[in-house]
Amino acid sequence: MIEKNETHHPDTIEQVEEFHLLDPRAIKLWRTRSLASFGIFILVMLAVAVSLGIAVPVTRTWLALGWGALTMIYLWFSFWFPPRYYRSWRWRIDARVLELRHGRLIERMRLIPLARLQHVDLKRGPLERMFGLASLVIHTAGTHAALTTIPGLEAEVAIRLRDHLVEIGGDDAV
Amino acid sequence: MPFEDFTPPQALEKLGQGIKVFEGRLHPLTLIISLLKYGRALVPALALVLFGNRWAGAPLLFFTVIGLAATFIKYFSFKYRIENNELITQEGLIEKRQRHIPLERIQEITIEQGVLHRILGVVDAKVETGSGGGAEASLSVLSRAEADKFRQMVFAHAAAIRAGKTSTDETTPNDAVAVEPETVVIRRLAIRELVVAGLTSNHLLSALALAGAVWNFADDLLPDAIYAKTGRLISREAKHLADQGIEWAIAVSVAGIVAIALIGIIFSVIGSVVLFYGFTFSRRGDDLQRRYGLLTRRSSSLPRRRIQVLEIEEKALRRLFGWATLRADTSGRGRESSDDNKGRDVLLPIVPVRDVDELLPGIFPDVSFAETDWRRVSSRAVLRETVEISVICLVIAAALFFWSRSWWALLPLVLIPLAYWLFGLSYRQLGYALSNAYLRTRRGWLGRSTHIVPISKIQAVEVHQSPFDRWWGMATLTVDTAGQAFTGGGPQISNLPVLEARELATVLAQRASVTRYKW
Incomplete structure (x- = not known):
């Protein structure tokens, strides 16, 4: 498999975070x-x-x-x-990476290094507000995956996640 | 300007000394050049208004005069300066527009000199940042000396600002930002190499482009009667040929095709030599510089830490003779249709493959191209592709057979061994190599394309699995970086065992997150 070079960057994550599901609503x-x-x-x-x-x-x-x-x-x-x-969707976050998995026909796994976050939008349309939900839109400087959306989060979770991402990421915006 | 004397205290601290570093205006020849440029349009427009159709001529004249006035206004009002750590341009007579471009964000400065510019000794300078959508600032025209000085100033100050900050970028050692930059020539291209580049480029395309240009030109000039005449001539000749027998017809068609191909080859060679004549690729401190062109002289400076992905492209024909092309992407720069004609899509148009490792350190430190232990994808990749293509061929053959009831319908099955051979070739190309600072990926069939991405430039990693992938337990891994305009969609590896793909993706993302991304 992949040769692990522990001297430069520790590749192992101290603790593997649990996956979160979206809000059932x-x-x-x-x-x-x-x-x-x-x-x-x-x-x-x-x-x-x-x-x-x-x-x-x-x-x-x-x-x-x-x-x-x-x-x-x-x-x-x-x-x-x-x-x-809904059942195909899951996400998790550790100290360095946000991971999303979704898709039924084509299963996708997207990993975003938190240090690459440009900015994070919280989106709440009228329907989403009605159900108490929100979406997070995560921007990186990438080309074909510059926008990443986590839909159907509980509003409070979305706000907490947004605040967390803003605090953690984007330290290298310049 | 209420904020004119306001300078951010932070910026002052960083630079330490002089605030306004460099100041300039456009060269007076701007006026002459714009007069000549619009003069060409002005003469026919005037003639049309005076002697021809007034309704067609008036708007033409109007727009020409407006355009001419705009360039005059730009000349008299345009000022630029380097102040603190910004490039500031200002233009406009009534409404003054000011644009501030942080020096650190400047990706590339290109300098272009057409034939007229060369006679007059002036250049067009364009400043590109990562915002995409063309140049952020266009300084047209400056004197040659001023443009060179401007370019040096911008990059020297950007380097000074960077050095002032605490640098933690692991991929660019601090000493790479040389204190006294000296130009080191990495590669000069001989005419012989440019001829090879022309010979091995896409002839069909250049032949078609040529035919299109000739057609356009002819269409403007020739009266309609010619078409009718030519049509009659062709039909008469065709009939004449048919009378001579089928062999003659075939011979003439083959001769025609060969002639078109020859013309295509000749034109690609001429095009390549004219475009890239005197190509010099050099490094000055952290700046990669390219100079080339026979008629229009072009040069560009690109700080090498701006390179997001480097591609070593070996198209089938070039690979056969051991030649490669180097392409690079900088962040956020979209591809423009004119880029290819200007040679902007390539970093180095042609180089022998065996020399790539020699010049690679000039672009990316400590990475190699030839001496690499490539890790291959799933050993069942060839089987998988062959099975899939066989199923498709079988379905087509069965459908044809039921429809035509002829044994010729089984012809598609002949493709299967051919496909198997190609997939074998493809399998031997496909692979990746991971080192501390770089991910290298490779793919191709007859040709080959190798991508080198610094891990600090990775923006996101994606693994996707189609239903077929799931059946075989495989997946495709894609690495997203900023600005993939010239490197053919960036690094991608298909047919990886799914667990390996997921682990590789995780390792890449984890490592990318502990490196700092710098614009």
Whole structure:
């Protein structure tokens, strides 16, 4: 495996931190968000399909099938997906690194050295406020992974984590 | 200006002595050059207004005059100075715009000198910071001597500021910031090498570019009747050829293709020599300097600690003959479409692979390229790729067979051994090596690309696993750094055993976190 050179930098972490899950209310948040935004789209599509069906009767079957398929995807995305995505999400932080793991189809693990933090945003939209949640957006100077979001944190946890990150990180902003 | 005499006490302390270090304006020739530049547009615009279509000419004239006025205003109002630890530019007649650029943030200063500039002995200087979106300050035009002095001043003071601070950057030893900088030539490129660079570059692309340029030019000049005439000529000749028999037609087509390829090669060689003529790559203290160009002379200074990733690129053709290209990325600089034509995308356009280790210490201290114990990826990588491609080939062949009922449908299966051979090549290239201060990764098939990242420049590490990866217990590791414009997406290793990938990622992130990142 990797040759460990303990003389320069200790690679071993003194204690391995436990993973944290997101707040379970995140599932409700994602469902509501998806129902609200995608739902409007489904209704608009229904209106389009109905008017097209009246104008061109031949296409009725295809329109019904298409709309049905869209609705199935919509229901899947709104009900089946959120709890599973929720279960895929975990994060942990030790003295040096913030680690995030998420994704169902493609599993991702992202490690951000805390010394590389540029700044941290706390985001609370109206829906998130309703559920008492918040997202943290972490900025690094990177290119394709410059933005990292931890969604669906309990508001208080998010604020504490933000304060902690601000205190710890970014000592080398120049 | 209410805050004109305000100087931050901290900054004064750092520099210790003189506050205003350097002050200047644009060279008076700015006016002549802008007159010549806009004069070219002014003449046809005027002619159009006076003798031709007034409605088309008036806006053209208007914009030309506005542009000319803007450069005049810029000339008379533009001032720049180095004060405390900032470069301050000021311009504008009515509304004065001031821009403060901290010297420590300056990434690169490029100096460009077109043919006209060379006759007049002046240059364009551009100051780049990590903000992306082009130059932060454009000093156009300065005298040659002033630009050189300016560049030296900026980097000397940035170094002085850094030395004043407590430096804990492990990758750059303090003594690298030389007290009395002396220019050390790392590499000079001979014309022979530039010819090789042209011969081994992408001919098809340059041939197409040439054809496009000729077409554009011809389209402007030729009347439409020519097209009809040419069309008739071609169809008559084609018919004539068809009468001569199929062999003739094939011979003519082959000759045509060869001619186009030859023209492409000739033009890439000429392009390479003109662009990189007299290429000199040198180091002055911590600054990497490049000078090149036959018609337009270009030079740039790049502090080497700004380099985020170094790529040693060996494209298939060049690798065959043992040549490589060096590319480097600095933080936050996006790629611009004109960069390639200006040679900005390469640090060193061409160098024999065996010499890379010799000049590497000039860029990154204590790292090697050839003498490396590469750690390979999962031993099942070749099997995995071959199985995956076989499945795809089988599906295609089956579909073709059911559709056509012909044995020719099984042709895609021939690809499998070929793919197996390529994956074997790829497996032997793919790997990584971790040392105290650097991560090196390598990938490629016929060609090869090697990335060297100082661990202190790592911004984030990502491991991702697709469903196929999960099936084979493998993963892909990606290292994110600031500004990946020229090095082909930065370091990436696929087909790593998943546990190894996770451990490597953790080690990298942990180590990166105890190093200080410096812009």
